[in-house]
Amino acid sequence: GAVVSQHPSWVICKSGTSVKIECRSLDFQATTMFWYRQFPKQSLMLMATSNEGSKATYEQGVEKDKFLINHASLTLSTLTVTSAHPEDSSFYICSARDRGESQPQHFGDGTRLSIL
Amino acid sequence: GQNIDQPTEMTATEGAIVQINCTYQTSGFNGLFWYQQHAGEAPTFLSYNVLDGLEEKGRFSSFLSRSKGYSYLLLKELQMKDSASYLCAVMDSNYQLIWGAGTKLIIKP
Numbered sequence: 001g002a003v004v005s006q007h008p009s010w011v012i013c014k015s016g017t018s019v020k021i022e023c024r025s026l027d028f029q030a031t032t033m034f035w036y037r038q039f040p041k042q043s044l045m046l047m048a049t050s051n052e053g054s055k056a057t058y059e060q061g062v063e064k065d066k067f068l069i070n071h072a073s074l075t076l077s078t079l080t081v082t083s084a085h086p087e088d089s090s091f092y093i094c095s096a097r098d099r100g101e102s103q104p105q106h107f108g109d110g111t112r113l114s115i116l
Numbered sequence: 117g118q119n120i121d122q123p124t125e126m127t128a129t130e131g132a133i134v135q136i137n138c139t140y141q142t143s144g145f146n147g148l149f150w151y152q153q154h155a156g157e158a159p160t161f162l163s164y165n166v167l168d169g170l171e172e173k174g175r176f177s178s179f180l181s182r183s184k185g186y187s188y189l190l191l192k193e194l195q196m197k198d199s200a201s202y203l204c205a206v207m208d209s210n211y212q213l214i215w216g217a218g219t220k221l222i223i224k225p
Contacts, residue, residue, distance in 0.1 A: 006158075043217040044159070044203070093158045101211035102147050102166065107158040 003027050004096045006108025014116055015086060021079045021111045023094030029074040030096035034105060035067070038091045050077050084115045118142045120216035122204050127222045128194055136189045136202050136219045144209020150178050150189045151203040153218065159203055162189070191221075199223045 003026040011019050023033055035047045048064075050056040050071035058064045066088075068080040077096075081088055091112050095105035119141045128134040140148070147166040151159035165171055165180035165187060177190040189202055204216040 002161075044215050046213075046215075091156075102164075102207065104149055104161045104164055105213065106161060107151075110158040 002098065002104075002106040004030075004094065004106045004108040006094050006111055008111060009109060010112050010114075012114045012116065013084065016083055017115075019081045019084055019113060021081075021092055021094070021113075023077045023079070023096065023108050025075045025096040025098075025106075028096075028098045030077075031074060031099055032097045033071055033077040034095045034097070035069060035077075035079050036093045036095065038093060038110075040091075044093070047079075081113065084113070086115045089113055089115045118206075118208060118214045120204055120206060120214055122202075122216045122219045124217070125220045125222065127224060128191075130194055130196060130223055130225050132194050133190065133192050134194060134221065136191075136204075136221065138187045138189070138204035138216060140185050140187070140204070140206045140214070140216075142206050142208045142214055145182060146207040146209065146211055148178075148180055148187050149205045149207070149213070150176075150187075151205065152200050153203060154200045162202075194223050196223050196225070 005024045007022045033050050036044045038044050047062045048056045048058045050069050052071050052074050056069035071077040093110040095107045097103050097105050122138045150162040153159040163178040170179045175192045180187045201218040201220050203218045205213045
C-alpha cells in the first residue's frame with residue numbers, strides 16, 4: 001500500500017518552457033502533499049505544502065509565481081515550473097501523506113528536470 | 117532553532133552491523149522517521165518512532181530516547197544493496213517534518 005506515482009520521470013527542455021509535474025496517490029487519499037527539490041549530494045529541501053482544495057503554503061525563498069501548485073483532488077497534485085531556466089534544473093520529488101498528521105510521507109519516484 | 121544532526125558518511129563491511137545516530141533539537145516532538153535514499157532515487161520510508169524504545173523490522177531496527185533527543189537506526193547483516201543515504205526526520209509540534217542532511221553509508225565487500 002501507500003503508492004505515490006510521479007510523472008514524468010525525466011524532462012529535458014529549452015529555457016523559457018513551462019513544465020508540469022504530476023503527483024498521484026494511487027491507493028490512498030492524500031489530504032496533504034509536499035513538493036521537494038534536491039540538488040546533487042544535498043539534502044531534501046521542502047518547497048511547499050499543499051492541502052486539497054486550498055492554496056499551497058510555500059517555504060521562505062520559494063517563488064509562488066514561479067512554482068505553481070494545484071491540489072485539485074485528494075489524489076492529485078501538480079507542480080508547474082513556469083518559464084524554466086537552467087538554474088531550475090534539479091530533482092523534484094513529491095510526497096503524499098495519508099489522513100492523520102503523524103502518518104509518514106510516501107514519496108514518488110521523482111522528476112529529473114534539465115533545462116538547456 | 118531546529119536542528120537535526122547525523123554523521124555525514126559511514127563505512128561498514130558486508131555482513132556486519134552498523135548503527136547510524138541522529139540527535140535532534142526541535143520545537144515539540146510528534147515522532148521521528150527514518151528514510152532510505154539510494155543515489156538518484158526518491159526516499160523510501162523505513163520506520164517511525166514516537167515512544168521510547170526499540171522498534172524492530174527485519175534487519176533494520178530503530179531506537180528512540182525522547183529525553184535525550186536521540187535516535188539510532190541499526191542495520192544488521194549488511195548487504196551491498198544497503199549502500200545508500202539514510203535520512204533522519206523529526207516531526208515538530210506543528211507536524212512539520214524537519215529533515216537531517218542524511219548519512220551516506222558505504223558498504224565494502
